[in-house]
Amino acid sequence: MSKLRFNALYTASNRKPVDVVIPDRLSKLFNSNVFSKETMQEYLTKDAYKYLKAAREKGEKIPREIADQVATAMKEWALSRGATHYTHWFQPLTGSTAEKHDAFFDIIGDDRAIEKFNGSMLVQQEPDASSFPNGGIRNTFEARGYSAWDPTSSAFIIDTTLCIPSVFISYTGDTLDYKTPLLRALQAVDEAATDVARYFDRNVNKVHSTLGWEQEYFLVDSAMFNTRPDLQLTGKTLLGHSPAKGQQLGDHYFGSIPLRVLRYMQELEVEAMKIGIPVKTRHNEVAPNQFECAPIFEEANQGVDNNSLLMDLMNRIAEKHNLKVLLHEKPFDGVNGSGKHNNWSLQTDTGENLLSPGKNPKQNLQFLTFFINTIKAVSEYSDIMRSTIASAGNDYRLGGHEAPPAIISIFIGTQLTSVLDELEKVKKGKLSPDEKTDLKLNIVGKIPEILLDNTDRNRTSPFAFTGNKFEFRAVGSSANCAEPMMVINTIVADRLKKFKIEVDALIEKGLKKDEAIFNVLRDYIKTSRHILFEGNGYSKEWEDEAAKRGLSNYKTTPEALKVELEKKNMDLFIRNSVLSKVEIESRNELKLNKYSTLVEIEAKVLADLARNHIIPTAILYQNDLIKNVKGLKSIFPDKEFKSLAKEQMDLIRMISEKISRIKVSVDQLLSEIEKSNQNKSEQKRAEAFGSRVKPYFSIIRADVDELEMLVDDEVWPLTKYREFMFMD
Ligand code: ADP
Ligand code: MG
Numbered sequence: 091m092s093k094l095r096f097n098a099l100y101t102a103s104n105r106k107p108v109d110v111v112i113p114d115r116l117s118k119l120f121n122s123n124v125f126s127k128e129t130m131q132e133y134l135t136k137d138a139y140k141y142l143k144a145a146r147e148k149g150e151k152i153p154r155e156i157a158d159q160v161a162t163a164m165k166e167w168a169l170s171r172g173a174t175h176y177t178h179w180f181q182p183l184t185g186s187t188a189e190k191h192d193a194f195f196d197i198i199g200d201d202r203a204i205e206k207f208n209g210s211m212l213v214q215q216e217p218d219a220s221s222f223p224n225g226g227i228r229n230t231f232e233a234r235g236y237s238a239w240d241p242t243s244s245a246f247i248i249d250t251t252l253c254i255p256s257v258f259i260s261y262t263g264d265t266l267d268y269k270t271p272l273l274r275a276l277q278a279v280d281e282a283a284t285d286v287a288r289y290f291d292r293n294v295n296k297v298h299s300t301l302g303w304e305q306e307y308f309l310v311d312s313a314m315f316n317t318r319p320d321l322q323l324t325g326k327t328l329l330g331h332s333p334a335k336g337q338q339l340g341d342h343y344f345g346s347i348p349l350r351v352l353r354y355m356q357e358l359e360v361e362a363m364k365i366g367i368p369v370k371t372r373h374n375e376v377a378p379n380q381f382e383c384a385p386i387f388e389e390a391n392q393g394v395d396n397n398s399l400l401m402d403l404m405n406r407i408a409e410k411h412n413l414k415v416l417l418h419e420k421p422f423d424g425v426n427g428s429g430k431h432n433n434w435s436l437q438t439d440t441g442e443n444l445l446s447p448g449k450n451p452k453q454n455l456q457f458l459t460f461f462i463n464t465i466k467a468v469s470e471y472s473d474i475m476r477s478t479i480a481s482a483g484n485d486y487r488l489g490g491h492e493a494p495p496a497i498i499s500i501f502i503g504t505q506l507t508s509v510l511d512e513l514e515k516v517k518k519g520k521l522s523p524d525e526k527t528d529l530k531l532n533i534v535g536k537i538p539e540i541l542l543d544n545t546d547r548n549r550t551s552p553f554a555f556t557g558n559k560f561e562f563r564a565v566g567s568s569a570n571c572a573e574p575m576m577v578i579n580t581i582v583a584d585r586l587k588k589f590k591i592e593v594d595a596l597i598e599k600g601l602k603k604d605e606a607i608f609n610v611l612r613d614y615i616k617t618s619r620h621i622l623f624e625g626n627g628y629s630k631e632w633e634d635e636a637a638k639r640g641l642s643n644y645k646t647t648p649e650a651l652k653v654e655l656e657k658k659n660m661d662l663f664i665r666n667s668v669l670s671k672v673e674i675e676s677r678n679e680l681k682l683n684k685y686s687t688l689v690e691i692e693a694k695v696l697a698d699l700a701r702n703h704i705i706p707t708a709i710l711y712q713n714d715l716i717k718n719v720k721g722l723k724s725i726f727p728d729k730e731f732k733s734l735a736k737e738q739m740d741l742i743r744m745i746s747e748k749i750s751r752i753k754v755s756v757d758q759l760l761s762e763i764e765k766s767n768q769n770k771s772e773q774k775r776a777e778a779f780g781s782r783v784k785p786y787f788s789i790i791r792a793d794v795d796e797l798e799m800l801v802d803d804e805v806w807p808l809t810k811y812r813e814f815m816f817m818d
Pocket of ligand 1: 300301302303304384385386387388431433434435436443556558559561
């Protein structure tokens with residue numbers, strides 16, 4: 091066995107669970123390293139706290155002197171918790187998080203030093219941004235970037251650094267991060283949803299979007315991980331024969347969590363709690379070594395930050411436990427990939443969930459209003475919903491018969507479907523008192539009852555209503571939630587604005603408010619039926635049916651991203667002041683570029699593995715066989731030799747065939763990379779990588795995986811699936 095593989099197997103099998111100190115109450119730890127509202131009140135004057143609260147809750151500006159006070163308070167608090175540095179923490183379009191640490195330390199003359207941090211340092215910081223991706227923006231404007239404090243998300247301490255959640259923008263004002271457009275979308279949905287919510291309750295002054303994510307991931311032993319260049323460089327295995335036992339038995343889901351993993355999860359939870367991530371749920375997932383972590387839902391901006399933070403934290407904690415976290419959407423062939431369900435809803439400042447059926451017909455009409463507007467919004471902009479989840483990694487998952495299909499549809503369950511059926515029958519225009527009573531009692535009045543026992547849970551749907559929220563299931567596990575959240579909130583904001591205009595117009599014409607609302611909702615149901623689907627999303631029949639309905643089925647990232655530049659979709663973001671034309675174009679270019687880059691890296695790693703690991707190993711083994719055949723020939727008479735050496739001869743031939751096939755495919759792969767890179771347009775380049783380079787992955791893999799079965803296990807260089815897919 092190769093030394094590396096042997097050592098890895100030996101090391102991994104001797105690992106013991108790492109001891110973790112678990113406090114008696116997690117609630118005591120919660121937010122202990124966060125500049126939370128509670129801490130703010132302790133460190134700030136009443137006046138300053140009022141401003142900060144208004145900034146968080148109402149988006150109001152913070153005056154200069156107050157920023158100074160907040161900075162001083164933050165510094166005092168941070169120093170008391172052992173911090174020495176501060177950083178503007180932001181989420182550039184690379185997908186990970188960025189930070190540049192500066193010490194509080196400063197020299198003030200006479201050889202003396204102090205800890206210094208003031209309002210301007212809090213509000214703005216200039217990282218050296220020249221190497222963050224920004225699509226065409228920088229080329230066009232030669233812009234430099236700066237980060238600016240986002241007071242709507244809490245500052246926190248990691249290790250000895252005070253982290254200040256920030257946005258990242260260029261000097262020309264173009265956004266270079268995930269957060270800024272999200273904040274704009276949240277503002278748009280706040281305004282639109284507040285206006286509509288006030289039809290039902292005049293006390294509503296603000297609507298928050300909520301996000302509860304569920305993060306799926308794989309764990310592998312770090313020693314094993316280090317034996318796989320494909321995992322190290324691409325986050326996924328590009329080769330490997332499926333083991334005899336995969337997930338067929340379904341025995342991993344909700345099974346007991348291996349002790350080593352449990353210790354890791356416990357430490358992760360303790361550290362997450364300290365920085366304010368309210369993690370609540372942990373369990374095994376469907377595939378071997380696949381797990382999930384989910385928090386209590388939060389305001390969307392905070393939720394997005396916390397998911398990014400958790401992804402960072404997962405990697406850091408895993409190191410201590412000699413584990414590697416795989417956030418890739420499809421690390422292993424033959425078993426489920428990982429997603430990140432984004433549970434989404436809207437909540438008023440009066441504490442009501444607008445997607446939760448209420449206790450009386452009025453609240454139910456409110457529920458139906460937001461429910462149906464969301465359905466209508468998704469039906470109009472399903473292409474953008476698809477493009478927002480498009481990535482090289484997610485392409486391996488979507489439509490793979492284990493994940494939501496690439497077709498966007500909505501599942502609402504049979505009972506709500508029948509409510510919509512009834513509502514659709516409502517007469518146009520004014521209603522008689524009897525008709526109104528019937529509607530209130532028999533349709534709208536029945537909703538909470540029916541939802542109570544609505545246990546319908548269609549796991550194949552990319553966007554499902556689950557009782558009091560929609561669950562966007564097609565998001566990739568490594569994605570930043572900001573984009574899908576930005577998209578949902580923008581399309582719903584846009585729809586609610588139009589809804590308000592349409593309802594007001596009918597009220598103008600003399601209809602009662604309820605009648606007007608029913609009228610518009612009825613039309614919306616009629617025009618968005620095609621997006622509703624209750625059946626099996628993995629089936630071929632659905633693909634055919636969806637095509638008939640005119641729903642898109644973009645199977646690859648380049649196809650899915652193309653729609654971002656369509657006028658209808660650009661107008662949506664521009665009209666709602668979420669993204670400008672330049673921003674849409676540069677982000678699109680960037681995503682295409684990222685796709686091509688990732689496919690190119692995978693291709694090159696695969697080529698290297700095939701040429702430097704697989705072919706030489708196969709030749710070595712073949713040489714052994716040849717030696718064996720020659721030996722047999724030297725000791726047996728010809729007739730006997732033929733039958734005795736048949737198996738070996740066949741093997742020698744098969745190995746030769748495989749080697750030459752792999753060699754030919756790899757040469758073709760490399761030449762296709764070169765050709766693809768000659769495309770000047772990012773769209774064309776991405777399309778070439780998708781359609782000309784990627785097909786070789788499965789061709790090469792199939793041959794290599796067959797070789798894995800032919801070559802002696804003892805000499806195979808790469809750790810095998812069965813070896814790292816199961817951990818005790
Ligand atoms: P599952 O999808 O695994 O069956 P649940 O349906 O119980 O799990 O809920 C999953 C997630 O939904 C949790 O992370 C929870 O915080 C979130 N969630 C619950 N209510 C809301 C809401 N109003 N807005 C956003 N997320 C929510
Ligand atoms: Mg879920």
